[in-house]
Amino acid sequence: AQSVTQPDIHITVSEGASLELRCNYSYGATPYLFWYVQSPGQGLQLLLKYFSGDTLVQGIKGFEAEFKRSQSSFNLRKPSVHWSDAAEYFCATPQLTGGGNKLTFGTGTQLKVEL
Amino acid sequence: DVKVTQSSRYLVKRTGEKVFLECVQDMDHENMFWYRQDPGLGLRLIYFSYDVKMKEKGDIPEGYSVSREKKERFSLILESASTNQTSMYLCASSSREVGVSPLHFGNGTRLTVT
Numbered sequence: 040a041q042s043v044t045q046p047d048i049h050i051t052v053s054e055g056a057s058l059e060l061r062c063n064y065s066y067g068a069t070p071y072l073f074w075y076v077q078s079p080g081q082g083l084q085l086l087l088k089y090f091s092g093d094t095l096v097q098g099i100k101g102f103e104a105e106f107k108r109s110q111s112s113f114n115l116r117k118p119s120v121h122w123s124d125a126a127e128y129f130c131a132t133p134q135l136t137g138g139g140n141k142l143t144f145g146t147g148t149q150l151k152v153e154l
Numbered sequence: 155d156v157k158v159t160q161s162s163r164y165l166v167k168r169t170g171e172k173v174f175l176e177c178v179q180d181m182d183h184e185n186m187f188w189y190r191q192d193p194g195l196g197l198r199l200i201y202f203s204y205d206v207k208m209k210e211k212g213d214i215p216e217g218y219s220v221s222r223e224k225k226e227r228f229s230l231i232l233e234s235a236s237t238n239q240t241s242m243y244l245c246a247s248s249s250r251e252v253g254v255s256p257l258h259f260g261n262g263t264r265l266t267v268t
Contacts, residue, residue: 045196048194073256080261081261081262082158082244082246082259082260082261082262083197083244083246083257083259084259085256085257085258088256129196129197141187141199141202141212142187142197142199142257143199144189144196144197144198145196146194146195146196147196
């Protein structure tokens with residue numbers, strides 16, 4: 040079954056610094072991949088998604104992610120982090136069933152931003 | 155904009171109580187989901203439904219049941235609450251279209267079982 044792994048539980052960056060959050064996937068064919076963000080006290084919000092085509096995907100809030108088949112990775116990046124980016128970030132991949140799709144999530148990476 | 159509304163933000167229940175968590179979406183989505191979120195474990199799927207009166211078990215269905223009598227409403231039921239069901243519960247919905255559609259989440263219900 041498709042799965043994703045987020046190797047970093049916590050990451051701390053300074054405001055204005057660049058950010059890269061790692062996500063590795065396990066799947067034979069080209070996977071569908073998503074990044075979600077969860078701000079404190081909120082539900083999850085979709086940042087971006089990759090289905091096929093261009094391997095560099097742009098999302099909301101200035102985030103981007105790059106699909107690298109050779110590394111089985113879909114890392115999330117942002118060139119300059121803002122304090123409001125402090126949140127938990129989840130990588131996800133769907134498991135297609137006969138009736139629809141269900142998402143399998145990674146364990147999440149908690150981002151702390153130092154001012 | 156899609157809205158997924160969970161009826162309670164915080165809930166405190168006693169061991170053995172029957173607990174209902176309600177979720178309503180306003181976008182006529184076919185698919186609805188219940189996840190629980192625990193630190194270090196991410197989100198784990200409890201149950202999902204791809205149509206009215208249809209349900210499928212997720213990864214951790216034990217101790218839970220669900221009900222979907224109307225398209226917009228998906229209820230999670232804890233038949234006899236236990237302390238290990240203390241968690242954050244997230245409801246989500248998505249449309250069914252060719253390919254894969256993203257999930258839209260509610261803000262969660264933090265359940266404490268004492």
